[in-house]
Amino acid sequence: MSVTPEPLHQRVIFKGLLLMVSGAGVFYFLINIQRGLIGLAWTELAMSVASLWLWRNVDALKALRLWSFLYLIPFFSIILFALSDSRISYGMFVWVLLIPIVSYLLLGLWRGFAMTCVFMTLAAAVYIWRFHNNPEVINTVVLANVMVCAAALWAFSHIYELSRERSQRILMKLASRDALTGLYNRLRLTEIFNRERQQAEAQRQPLSLLLIDLDYFKKINDHYGHDTGDQALVAVAAHIRQHLRRRDSAFRLGGEEFCILLPGSGREEAHALAESLRLSLAEQHQLVAALRTRLTLSAGVATLGADGDDFVHLYSMADQRLYLAKHSGRNRVISEGQAVPEHSVQEEKSPSSALQTTL
Numbered sequence: 001m002s003v004t005p006e007p008l009h010q011r012v013i014f015k016g017l018l019l020m021v022s023g024a025g026v027f028y029f030l031i032n033i034q035r036g037l038i039g040l041a042w043t044e045l046a047m048s049v050a051s052l053w054l055w056r057n058v059d060a061l062k063a064l065r066l067w068s069f070l071y072l073i074p075f076f077s078i079i080l081f082a083l084s085d086s087r088i089s090y091g092m093f094v095w096v097l098l099i100p101i102v103s104y105l106l107l108g109l110w111r112g113f114a115m116t117c118v119f120m121t122l123a124a125a126v127y128i129w130r131f132h133n134n135p136e137v138i139n140t141v142v143l144a145n146v147m148v149c150a151a152a153l154w155a156f157s158h159i160y161e162l163s164r165e166r167s168q169r170i171l172m173k174l175a176s177r178d179a180l181t182g183l184y185n186r187l188r189l190t191e192i193f194n195r196e197r198q199q200a201e202a203q204r205q206p207l208s209l210l211l212i213d214l215d216y217f218k219k220i221n222d223h224y225g226h227d228t229g230d231q232a233l234v235a236v237a238a239h240i241r242q243h244l245r246r247r248d249s250a251f252r253l254g255g256e257e258f259c260i261l262l263p264g265s266g267r268e269e270a271h272a273l274a275e276s277l278r279l280s281l282a283e284q285h286q287l288v289a290a291l292r293t294r295l296t297l298s299a300g301v302a303t304l305g306a307d308g309d310d311f312v313h314l315y316s317m318a319d320q321r322l323y324l325a326k327h328s329g330r331n332r333v334i335s336e337g338q339a340v341p342e343h344s345v346q347e348e349k350s351p352s353s354a355l356q357t358t359l
């Protein structure tokens with residue numbers, strides 16, 4: 001469900017590579033034109049110009065990984081093309097060592113691995129093809145040096161990227177989940193809402209937003225202590241999870257306030273789910289061991305289209321209805337209307353009123 005953002009370092013590294021190649025391209029163009037390597041010299045100049053153009057535009061590029069992929073193929077191919085020319089010294093092979101580092105840094109773990117496999121294999125083939133008759137280059141010591149060094153760089157690049165991606169996943173999880181309940185936190189709400197709204201509009205499906213607030217939670221804390229309050233919040237989150245369908249997402253917005261996104265549910269279905277959550281919570285005699293009072297919730301429901309077309313309007317409408325539910329006696333769900341009615345609903349003899357009495 002989470003969307004992995006583009007790692008920030010990739011754009012910076014791509015920019016650095018582009019700058020380096022545009023400078024090196026001009027340098028090698030001047031050298032190779034003098035040496036009579038006309039084809040290679042002009043290819044290097046073309047690569048240099050393309051790199052400079054990309055460098056100037058890289059901040060605006062959207063599909064950075066795709067651009068990096070499309071760039072690395074000619075870049076590595078030119079290195080191999082240069083190496084295959086017998087007039088180029090074998091010292092040029094050090095450029096091959098850039099292949100794993102740059103591929104992993106710019107393309108990530110598996111695309112980097114695939115790119116490295118292809119171009120390192122081709123580089124080995126070019127090396128053997130060019131030097132198979134040259135005992136100065138094809139001998140145990142030189143081969144061992146080249147292979148051990150290349151393998152070490154490949155392995156370190158792989159391990160680095162593997163741990164970087166793992167750390168990123170952990171950090172993403174920590175940043176997007178509420179530490180106490182494990183539900184999504186407020187930061188993910190607009191992002192997930194916008195994604196669900198796009199899908200709902202594309203598939204002409206309804207989408208509802210449910211705002212939930214526990215009733216008189218302060219009294220739970222005051223009477224039973226903060227730890228029991230925490231346990232109750234965890235139990236409520238588990239209770240919410242049990243009621244969700246596969247595509248629904250639940251968030252803890254802070255304190256004792258929760259939000260649920262219900263893709264595919266119109267007003268009535270969302271109201272019914274909220275009612276079922278409310279009733280089943282109110283029926284639980286002992287939500288957590290230390291708590292000898294029942295907990296209740298109030299909820300406001302808003303539906304895409306009928307109550308607004310964007311997050312701000314939908315949230316605001318659900319919030320107004322939640323407010324209305326609180327001021328109409330709590331322990332209820334409101335999915336229509338937005339102003340406090342003239343004849344305020346009589347506070348029913350709810351578990352929360354019972355809670356007030358008990359406390």
Ligand SMILES: Nc1nc2c(ncn2[C@@H]2O[C@H](COP(=O)(O)OP(=O)(O)OP(=O)(O)O)[C@@H](O)[C@H]2O)c(=O)[nH]1
Pocket residue numbers: 180213214215216217218219221225226227228229230233254255256326330
């Ligand atoms: N245990 C615990 N309590 C929290 C946490 N975050 C907020 N609270 C408490 O939740 C309580 C919320 O109180 P209020 O905003 O007055 O709401 P309420 O008592 O539920 O009253 P109504 O919402 O009007 O029914 C406060 O006492 C906060 O300290 C938390 O992470 N853990």
